[in-house]
Amino acid sequence: MRSKARLVTTLAIASVAALTACSGGSSGGDDGGDGTATINLWHTESTPITVEAMQAIIDEYEAANPGVEIIQETVGWGDLQVKFQAALAAGDLPEITHVEPMFVRTLYGQDLLLPLDEVVESLDGDYLPQLQEMFELEDGHSYGIVHAWGTDTTTYRADLYANAPDAGTPADVTTWEESIEQWTAVAEANPGVSPLLLAGSAAHNVNEEVYLWLGSNGGTLFDEDGHVTIDTPQMIEVLEYWKELKDSGLLSPQWSSAAYADSLSGLANGDAATIYSFGRAVYTFQEQAPDLVPGEDIQVYGPRPIGPSGDDWITQLDAEPFVVFKDSPDADATVDFLKFFYEHDNYLSWIGTVPTQLLPVMPSMFEDPEWQALPEVQNWDFWIDVQREALDSGRAYPLMVTSPEEMQLPYLSDLYGSGILVDMVMEVVESGGDPAEAAATAQQRADELLSPQYQD
Amino acid sequence: MLTDTPVRAEAGTSPPPVKPARKPRMPQWFWGVLLVLPSAVLVIGVIAVPIAYLARLSLTDAHAYLPRINDVGLGNFADLAASPQFWQSLRTTVVYATLTVAIQLALGVVVALLMHQKFRARGLVRLIAIAPYMIPAIIVALVWRWLLEPNNGAYSWIVRNVIPGADQVNLLSPTWIFVSLVVVSVWMYTPFVVISVLARLQTIDLSIIEAATVDGAGPWRRFWAIILPELSPVLLTLVLLRFMFMFTKFDIVYLFAGTGQEVRTLPLLTFQTIFGESRLGAGATLAMVMFGLLVIFTTVYLRTMHRRSEETE
Numbered sequence: 115m116r117s118k119a120r121l122v123t124t125l126a127i128a129s130v131a132a133l134t135a136c137s138g139g140s141s142g143g144d145d146g147g148d149g150t151a152t153i154n155l156w157h158t159e160s161t162p163i164t165v166e167a168m169q170a171i172i173d174e175y176e177a178a179n180p181g182v183e184i185i186q187e188t189v190g191w192g193d194l195q196v197k198f199q200a201a202l203a204a205g206d207l208p209e210i211t212h213v214e215p216m217f218v219r220t221l222y223g224q225d226l227l228l229p230l231d232e233v234v235e236s237l238d239g240d241y242l243p244q245l246q247e248m249f250e251l252e253d254g255h256s257y258g259i260v261h262a263w264g265t266d267t268t269t270y271r272a273d274l275y276a277n278a279p280d281a282g283t284p285a286d287v288t289t290w291e292e293s294i295e296q297w298t299a300v301a302e303a304n305p306g307v308s309p310l311l312l313a314g315s316a317a318h319n320v321n322e323e324v325y326l327w328l329g330s331n332g333g334t335l336f337d338e339d340g341h342v343t344i345d346t347p348q349m350i351e352v353l354e355y356w357k358e359l360k361d362s363g364l365l366s367p368q369w370s371s372a373a374y375a376d377s378l379s380g381l382a383n384g385d386a387a388t389i390y391s392f393g394r395a396v397y398t399f400q401e402q403a404p405d406l407v408p409g410e411d412i413q414v415y416g417p418r419p420i421g422p423s424g425d426d427w428i429t430q431l432d433a434e435p436f437v438v439f440k441d442s443p444d445a446d447a448t449v450d451f452l453k454f455f456y457e458h459d460n461y462l463s464w465i466g467t468v469p470t471q472l473l474p475v476m477p478s479m480f481e482d483p484e485w486q487a488l489p490e491v492q493n494w495d496f497w498i499d500v501q502r503e504a505l506d507s508g509r510a511y512p513l514m515v516t517s518p519e520e521m522q523l524p525y526l527s528d529l530y531g532s533g534i535l536v537d538m539v540m541e542v543v544e545s546g547g548d549p550a551e552a553a554a555t556a557q558q559r560a561d562e563l564l565s566p567q568y569q570d
Numbered sequence: 571m572l573t574d575t576p577v578r579a580e581a582g583t584s585p586p587p588v589k590p591a592r593k594p595r596m597p598q599w600f601w602g603v604l605l606v607l608p609s610a611v612l613v614i615g616v617i618a619v620p621i622a623y624l625a626r627l628s629l630t631d632a633h634a635y636l637p638r639i640n641d642v643g644l645g646n647f648a649d650l651a652a653s654p655q656f657w658q659s660l661r662t663t664v665v666y667a668t669l670t671v672a673i674q675l676a677l678g679v680v681v682a683l684l685m686h687q688k689f690r691a692r693g694l695v696r697l698i699a700i701a702p703y704m705i706p707a708i709i710v711a712l713v714w715r716w717l718l719e720p721n722n723g724a725y726s727w728i729v730r731n732v733i734p735g736a737d738q739v740n741l742l743s744p745t746w747i748f749v750s751l752v753v754v755s756v757w758m759y760t761p762f763v764v765i766s767v768l769a770r771l772q773t774i775d776l777s778i779i780e781a782a783t784v785d786g787a788g789p790w791r792r793f794w795a796i797i798l799p800e801l802s803p804v805l806l807t808l809v810l811l812r813f814m815f816m817f818t819k820f821d822i823v824y825l826f827a828g829t830g831q832e833v834r835t836l837p838l839l840t841f842q843t844i845f846g847e848s849r850l851g852a853g854a855t856l857a858m859v860m861f862g863l864l865v866i867f868t869t870v871y872l873r874t875m876h877r878r879s880e881e882t883e
Contacts, residue, residue: 196845199634220635316744317828368720370830371742376719385721524635531846537831544744559655563847566631 150181151447154208156197157261158434160188164467171460175451182447195531207441209448212434215248215512216526218258221437222251223524228440228449229255236453240476244505248512248521249435258435259452262465262472264392265504266326266430267414267497273406274387278303284388284415290331290355293419297364300387308366310359311386313377316370320536322430322513323390327352329428329516331421336516340523342564344538345550345557348423353542353549355421360543370544382406390418392432393470393501396494409496416504431510470494473501525567534559621861627854634848646855655839656856663835666748666823667816670755674812675805677756678763683797685764686771696768703761711825714754718742744832751827758822759815763808770804771797803878810871814864836860 157168165188172184187208189197194213201207213221221227234241234256242263249258268284275283281299286292297309312319325335333348343349359365366386368377378398380386389395399412406412418427438448454460456476462484465472469490479485480502491498504510511518514526529535538556541547628646632639650656685696702710717724720740729738741750774797782792820837827833829842836856844853 199845199848202634224635224637315828316830367740367743370744371720371740371747373715376721380721383721528847528849531842531848533829533831533834533842533846540744540831562649563849567636 151183151444153182153184153210153444153448153451155184155186156189156194156208156211157186157436158189158191158194158212159261159468159472160190161468164464164472167463167467170463171455174460175454179447179450182451184451195527207439209442209444210436210438210452212261213258213437214527214530215258215431215433215435215521216514216530218249218435218437219251219522220524220527222257226439226441227257228438228442228445229257230259230436230438230449230452231256232449233259233452233456237456237476240478242475242477242505244431244508244510245433245475248433252522258437259456260433260435260475263431263433263475263505264471264473265416265432265501265510266322266390266392267416267500267504268388268418269381269391269395269412269414270388271381271384271386271406271411272413273411274304274307274384275300283413284419287419290419290421294358294362294364297359297388298362301364304387307384308368308380308386309364310369310388311366311372311377311380312369313389313391314374315372316536316540317533318374319369320539321530323356324349324352324535324539325514325516326390326418326428326430327355327421329511330418330424330426332424334516334520335514335529336520336523338519339568339570340520341568342529342557342560344535344560345553348421349553350549351421351423353539353552356539356543357549370540381412393473393494393497394468396470396490396497397468408493414497414500416500416507417509426509428509428511428516429504431505431512433512470497473498525564528563528567529560532560532563534563624854624857624861627851628858630851630854632850632854634844634850639851642851646852647859649852650855650859655834658831659834659836659839662748662833663817663837666752666755666819666833666835667813669752670759670816671809671812673752673756674760674763675808678760678808679767679801679805681760682764682767682771683793685768699764700761702758703765705758707758707821708825710754710758711822714750714757714826715742718750744830747827747830748832751823751833754826755816755819755822759812763812766804766808767801770801774800806874806878807871810867810874814867814871817867818860818864 155168155172159165159168165186168186172186176182176184189211194211198207198211198213207226218227234246242260245260245263246256248260250256270284272283275281278296278299281296281303284293284296287296300309301307312323328335328349331348331351333343333346333352335342335344337343356365360369366372366380368380372380375398377386377389378391378395379402381389381391381395382399382402396408399406399408416429418429420427436452438445438452442448455464461474461476462479462482465474465479466485466488469485469488474480474485485491512521514530515521520526534556537559538552541552541555542549629641629643630639631642631646681699685692685699689695718741720726720738720742725741726738729736739746741747779792779796782796787795818837819835820841823833823835823838824841829838829846834842837860840853840856840860843849843856847853
């Protein structure tokens with residue numbers, strides 16, 4: 115009997131050992147103080163030439179630092195959160211990753227991030243202050259450094275607008291009411307053309323448009339206490355505006371279902387006259403509509419129409435930072451690599467791959483002859499200028515941020531990922547629901563989701 | 571030293587060789603435990619431990635990015651029961667699974683009967699008929715989205731050229747996406763039914779059918795009186811299996827239709843709760859509810875199979 119018990123104990127220990135062995139450990143860096151390091155780098159710029167540019171930078175760094183291995187991995191935006199959560203749960207975070215700006219505060223709150231002051235200082239003041247301020251958190255340190263930036267612009271087919279000469283262009287419109295009048299005229303002058311198309315499917319564009327239209331209507335997603343505020347008159351007006359655009363046919367029937375690339379194609383091939391988009395869209399226009407002349411047939415405008423309750427507009431600032439995880443055994447090597455990345459030639463090779471989308475974080479780069487000589491910069495300089503004006507205006511906010519104070523809230527990403535705003539808009543715009551009721555339902559859901567995280 | 575054989579020494583004879591001592595025999599149960607051990611480790615490590623962890627998580631308010639993990643008892647389950655989103659999702663899941671399984675079965679039987687006939691290039695046609703099941707879900711989703719794309723897809727081309735002037739509905743819009751999803755799912759998974767039914771058809775004794783034909787039974791009568799009863803065991807299995815598969819289907823729903831409310835089945839709601847809202851505890855609760863429902867389906871399935879095998883014996 116005793117031997118049986120001993121055997122069972124042995125087997126149990128063996129089982130536990132086997133399971134423990136199967137569970138694995140961190141695959142992160144392994145700097146044992148011998149100068150070797152492994153840096154896992156996740157980023158979201160999956161364009162092949164951008165990936166190649168990063169690899170060239172990595173190769174050069176590795177050649178200069180024997181023993182350091184850098185593994186880059188591109189992750190689609192849609193997959194980043196899933197992948198990141200799994201890595202966090204497994205204790206297997208990369209050394210560096212891109213994140214949405216709203217995540218920086220969340221990760222900082224969990225004491226996961228390494229201050230990157232050393233990298234910021236290495237830029238010797240040649241760093242756009244708006245970008246630096248975004249990630250300087252309450253302890254005064256920088257916890258993210260932006261790799262490139264851009265702003266959302268009103269992109270339109272001037273040739274189609276010209277068919278309605280009395281309607282003017284988006285630059286002539288200030289209010290939502292005027293936008294409806296203008297788009298009605300554009301629709302009448304261009305049968306079969308949708309005056310407005312939103313980029314990407316509803317899951318992508320609703321969160322973006324809700325916060326931008328709300329912010330351009332004097333509303334905010336959160337009050338001064340950091341509590342979510344959805345059932346406000348400003349939000350109800352957003353829903354009514356959206357519904358009016360849809361019901362009047364001014365908003366393309368595909369506004370909620372088109373894939374991102376298809377919606378850009380919609381503007382290129384003339385199915386739509388206007389779209390809100392970032393600078394990467396120039397490649398779609400160049401490939402699919404080479405006859406359209408940049409700056410003539412295709413034009414962009416920064417400000418958005420303002421709602422009845424608003425005084426000013428806001429637009430989206432796309433400025434993902436690199437963050438570094440403090441628990442990495444190779445944190446020092448990681449910081450060193452980032453400093454290398456931001457050296458002039460290396461950085462130019464990175465942003466030069468998609469220069470209309472990846473605008474430089476260094477102001478001096480805009481005057482750099484090498485950067486100015488890039489073909490896209492020469493052809494689409496007007497688009498770059500509009501983005502710079504939007505940044506300088508102080509009206510460009512990161513995703514889900516309707517006022518600068520909201521950058522300090524750690525739960526923006528929870529609201530973003532919840533689908534609550536998407537459901538609200540779809541209920542009103544597609545199912546004919548009452549805006550006030552839909553907003554009230556969304557408010558209740560958001561309260562349930564976020565109130566456990568409120569500070570008060 | 572212990573030996574089983576007594577040693578005898580006799581005068582004038584050389585002593586017999588001493589047999590090596592036999593090791594004590596391991597008890598029978600030792601070998602039993604040893605043989606079962608790998609499977610036990612696998613089952614415990616890969617099934618029991620994750621489920622136990624999931625059950626534990628479902629009783630907490632765990633969050634992906636917050637250090638909190640407080641016990642909330644059955645609070646998550648109570649919240650779920652009071653959540654309109656959950657009930658809507660459950661309804662969507664049941665409708666999706668029921669519709670797709672019903673159509674798969676009806677269509678699968680018809681196609682299998684056709685495939686069972688003798689005709690030229692039957693092997694090739696069979697291969698083509700089961701091809702959709704061999705295509706990865708991501709390819710199916712992308713191809714169907716291209717086909718149904720309202721501006722440049724094959725569907726829009728057909729509508730424009732075959733019925734000029736007709737109003738073209740956007741089959742990817744929220745109004746139609748569920749219907750499109752059902753069609754795509756049926757297209758993708760019907761071959762599973764075809765293969766299963768075809769396999770059963772090939773085992774039916776042809777002499778019975780020939781005898782019925784001689785007795786004047788027409789095709790319809792032969793189907794109802796002979797073929798369908800013969801198929802009923804496999805059809806029952808298919809109903810249960812396919813329902814379980816479609817009830818938990820995630821890939822094609824997510825890849826083809828996204829996460830909109832109109833297609834938000836329970837697996838999608840779970841995914842969104844965990845990875846969108848970062849609420850691990852609430853997501854685990856949803857997963858446990860799905861697990862419970864699947865346990866019920868599986869029990870029904872196993873009991874049915876058991877009853878069938880007893881009837882056969």
